[in-house]
Amino acid sequence: MIEMSNYMRKVLKEVPTLKVFDFSQYVSKIPGIIKFTIGEPDFDTPENVKAAAIKSIEHNRTHYAPQRGAAGLLQAISTTLAKKYDLHYDPATEILVTNGVTEGISSAITAVTNPGDVILVPTPTFSIYTPDVMIAGGTPIEVDTSKTGFKLTPALLQEYLDKYGERVKAVIFVNPSNPTGVAYSQAEMNDLAALIKGKPIFAICDEIYSELNYDGEYSSMAKVIPDQTILANGLSKSYAMTGWRIGYLCAPAKVTDLLFKVHAFAVTDIATFVQDAAEVALRDGDKATKEMDAQYVKRRDYMYQRLTAMGFKCTQPMGAFYIFAKIPPFLDQDDSKLIYQLANEAKVAVTAGSNFGKGGEGYLRFSYATSLDQIKEGMDRLARFCTEAQNK
Template sequence: MKTANTTHQPKLSQAVNSIEPSGIRRFFDLAASMDNIISLGVGEPDYSTPWNVREASIHSLERGLTAYTANAGLPELRKSISRYLLERFQLEYDAGNEVVVTVGASEGIDLALRSIVDPGDEVLVVEPCFVSYAPLVSLAGGTPVSVPTSIEADFMVEPDLLAEKVTEKTKAVMLSFPNNPTGAVMDNETMQRVAEVCIDNDLIVISDEIYAELSYDCDHQSVPILPGMHERTILISGFSKSFAMTGWRIGYVCAPQMYAEAMLKIHQYGMMCASTMAQYAALEALENGKDVMEEMIISYRQRRNYFVESLKESGLECHTPGGAFYAFPSIKKTGLTSAEFAERLLLEERVAVVPGSVFGEGGEGHVRCSYAASMAQLEEATERIGRFVAKYLSADVESR
């Protein structure tokens, strides 16, 4: 018989202990404690959810539509998602068996990984990338393997490097284009070569296309439309970015039936279903919210052009992002690490950006700046950034 022990010793899982807290949060918490901050750190639109979308959710409450939906989501929403993907991206998914509505795209990523990863499996993670990818691979029992990209290649995947990273343990690759944090898009030729690597090595592809609508210089080419890719791709998307619905936490996964059913099983036990009221809002967004989305795209393109050009004028190297709403300038000329640059910029000029190092290999030497802010804020922010950069560039010259 064990001796009674009145002191509890926490017994956390090794998987949880192995991952670090989000590197973004420290800067957000610091910025929240300061005045006169211009935040270019938050990855969400500066638009409010369109009124008709909000009203649809309110009306669902007034009608008493507050019960659970089907685990996979409202049938009419899944049908609308299927129609939308066909009309906009020429993708064909059966609404009844290949579409699952999730609690944001983030749950979709988690479901995709947990449905395919076994202990010991390797998952190639193209970086820089959204901060959750590698930790979620680890939490699913797999091993994340970084595939870095670079500003020299416009942050596109280099197919030969991707192929070099494949081992007998590799099961999947995670792609995200348009990319967070770089804003990069993949040209059609390079994406086709990446697809060939995946086919040759029989890899599953998890393609996070949450920023698909926010493509500025060319039409978005979705991964599963490529020859041989539909049957091996799990598509992740949602309403947060293109419909300004971040707080609603509503997304979806689309995949061949076998994968969709596997993800649905996990979703049933973990979430039951996405918020009913949010689902009705999402339905309205798809049916009657595209005009507002197109207005946002035009506005973001204008802001991108202004912001990137201003960064270049300040002396920072910055590739022109083809999508999303982020610029990812190189700050190496200042002699500061990305964390030092972000912290000093915040303290000295009251501008919040995110250090590139938190986004994985290839991110160091850069910072992420969201241009989903008003033009007035961007103008003031670029003035402050220019003043900050000039000081450090001058100091570097004087030290030589």
């Protein structure tokens, strides 16, 4: 018998699975576990959004949708970006509705990457960008930002631009960041943009957490180099719509035309009733979003205080819903081993920092996208574990 898997694309054997989800599945089998792993809001999708989807189905909005997106949703995206962020995209030519930001990012990376092209991926970061580049045939280069406050600085960016020269095709920006929760100011974005402005380098900007930016201003490459920016965003996090799989890409019209080709052949279109629901979320969802944000801030502040008291050195998250914490010296410094120890002995599940690339080793990511009661109980369990470890 021929082992046909040996004749598939060789790079796929090097592409890792999403370890965050692998571990989450593992801990889900542990009775009584408290999970701070997956970044999924514990809130339900707002009632008016669910009602819009039901109404759409009842009106038989269940056939093929326009491949670029339904006209109503495209206009709602355009209006929202202009109103909230002062970003202006033509709904007919510069916006593309995608199957969540994950597909949008994959389509963007595939569309810009030729064999041998270098894509710079500042790390620690969520673990989709490097595999996407590998699958697209490019060369992902991780840029460790752990020594610069988990932010890409102009000096660090220039170092890699000098090293890889004309091979650099794009730089990934995730703002606010997963897993660190840090956010760039517009001044910081402007300084970084100055280094690639006018060069054939794309800024691929994942802004899925833009609505969950509590302490800073909205900032984006799209404000300063819109002609070189591919902006990705969606409704999963801010509107508690993870399972709806609805996102979008924004870029200049000629770029969007080519992004569309990758998207259309892979996905065809996005369910019409899902787009109808997303339109309602964008047009009439601010109240629900603000209520969720207020809860996230309370959870963040409580978790940050508890972790700090236990001896964890934490980044001060400005957005998203994660705390990235340095493992204290009295615990096992191997984060990939420690997470199993915590899960099995303390019944607390967190994510290993090394899952997020270079610079994440020795850290743990805590998601506070769960109830305050669960957070309090989880922190109590972790505190007992830390006390026992110190007394050994």
